[in-house]
Amino acid sequence: MSGSDAALSKRSVLLTGVHLPDFLGPNEKLIRQLETEHPAVSFHLRDYLLTLEGSQEAVAAAERVLLELLEIARLRAQPGSRDVAHLSRLGAAAGEGRKLAEPILTVRGRAIRPQTAGQREYVRAIEEHAVTFGTGPAGTGKTYLAVALAVRALQRREVSKIVLTRPAVEAGERLGYLPGSLEEKIDPYLRPLFDALTTMLDAETVPRLLETGTVEVAPLAYMRGRTLNESFIILDEAQNTTPEQMKMFLTRLGFDSHMVITGDSSQVDLPSKRSGLAHAQQVLQGVEGIGFARLTSDDVVRNELVSRIVDAYGVGE
Template identity: 45%
Template sequence: MTTGPLTEAVLEFPDNRLLIDLCGEYDRNLTDIEARTGVQILRRGNQLAIHGAPEAQAEATEVLRSLYERLEQGREVGHSDIDREFRMADDLPPDDQLEMFTSGKVEIKTRKKLVEPRTDAQKAYVTSLFENELAFGIGPAGTGKTYLAVAVGVNMLITGAVDKIILSRPAVEAGEKLGYLPGDMKDKVDPYMQPLYDALNDFLPGKQLGKMIEEKVIEIAPLAFMRGRTLSNAFVVLDEAQNATTMQMKMFLTRLGEGSRMVITGDRTQIDLPRGMPSGLADAERLLDHIPGISFNYFTGKDVVRHPLVAAIIEAYEKDEVKT
C-alpha cells in the first residue's frame, strides 16, 4: 500500500446508468479497486470521490476512467477486466517496445465473445500469432498460451484467413496406460484433448462447433495422427509440446503447408516423457531461435490469469528451482 498524505480526487461521470455498471453489483467493482490500491472510494450522485495517498489515488483514477470508457463502448466490466487494467498498468514494457504496445488495443473477435489479453506478455503473444507463420508460446500453466492461440485460430477461421483449424497434443501416458482405458481409440484419446474442446466451446456455439468437427473444418487429434500430412490453409496448434520427442517435433514442424499458421505451446516444468528422453520443445528453442519469421514468446508466474493462488504456487516452485 502506498503511503503519503491523504488527499481527495473527484471524478464526474455524465451517464449515471454507466456509473452504476462501473460500480458493480453492491459496489463490488469499487471494493476490488479499493483492495488493490488502498484508497477509499465514495459515490456522490454522478461523482466518485477517491480518498488516499496521491500515487494510489492516481492509479485508481486511471483504472476507473479506463473502465468507464469500456462501458461507453458498449462492453461489460467485471473482475477480469479490472484485473487486466491493473496488470497492464503495472507491467510497463521497455522503451523500445512502447510503440508495439501503445499502437492500439489488441482484441480477438470470436462467435461467442471478444477476447482481450490481460497482460503485456499476452498482448505481445497475440500480436505475434497474427504476424508470424510459426510462433512459440512457452511458460507455466494458467498463462493463456493455448486459450489465446485457439481464440486467434477461431478468429482466422471465421474471417476466412484459413480454411480449417487443427489442434493437437501428444497423448503421453502419465500414470495410466491408454490400453487400460475403456472404449475405442477416440474414447481413449479424448480425455487428453479435453482442454482443447473446452477452449473451442468458449468461442463457438455448440451446434456450430459440432457441425465443424463433423465436417472436419475443425480437427482435434493426437500428435501421432499428424504423420504424413501436409497442413495447408490451416491454423495449427500443438499444445503441451514439452511432451513431444525431438523426432515428433521435427515431424510436426515440417507439416507446415502453404497458407498455414502454426502455434507451439508448452511448459518446460511439466515434462511427462520417460526419464532420459529429451523434450522436442527444448530442442526447437535451441535450433530455431535465430530463424526470421519464427517468434518465441515467454510467460512467467506474473502472467497467470487463473486463481491468484496459482501464481503464488508457480512462483514458489520457480524460487525452489533457482535454489537447487
C-alpha cells in the same frame, strides 16, 4: 514564466471501476512502480484521484500506461509488476500499438482478449509470425488465446481449416491400460482443446465443423505424412513431444498456414525427459518467421492462488 515552467504538464486520472486497495497493492506498490518506470513524473494520490506532474511528453506517456493498467484491473483484478514495466516501455512511444483490451473475438456478448502484458506480446507474436512458440505455466492462456485466434482466422476466411493436436503422453498413467476403445482412450488428451473450442463457437456449429473436417481435433501421431495448407494448427502440451516428433510436426507446415506450439517445460512427462519443445527452442532461435513468447506467473488469469503456486514451484525454462 520560464520556458521550462511553460512545458510542465499536470493531468489527473480518476481511478474508478476498480477496487482501489487491490489496484494499488500493499503500501500503494503500483504507484511506487510507476515512479520507478517514470522518474520524470510525480504522482500524487488523493482519494480516487491520481495526479501526474512533469513534462508534457513524460506525463502523456505515464498517463497512457496508467489507463491501460486500469483496463487490466477492470478485466481481471490486479495488474502485476510485469504489466507496469512492459506497458511503460510500450507507452514511451506516443500512440504506438493497440490497446491491451482490444478483443480477439466477441462470443455471446463476452469479449475474449489478452489480459496481461505477456499475453499481449504472445498474441502479437502469433499475428506476426508463421510459427510461434508460446511457453509458460498453467493458467496463462497459452492454449485458450491460440484457439481464439484460430477461430478468428477461420471466421475471416484467412484459413480454411483449424487443426488442434497434442501428444498422447500420460502423466502417471499408461494409455494402453485405460478402459475403452482407442478413441475413448485418446479423448481425455484432446478434451482441453475441444473445451476451448466450444466456448468460442455455438453448440450446434462445432459438430458441423468437425463433421466437415473444417475443424480437426486429433492426436499428434495423425499428423505424420501430411501437408497442411491454409490451416491454423495448434500443438498443445508440446513439452511432451520428442525432438523427432517436433521436427515431424513443424515440417507439416504448408502454404498460407500458421502454427502455434504451446507448452510448459517444467511439466515434461516423457520417460527420457528429452523434450522436443526445449530442443526446438534452442535450434530455431533466430530463424526468420518464427516467434517466441514467454509467459510467467504474472500472466496467470486463473485464481490468484495459482500464481503463487507457480512461483512456489519455481517454474523456469
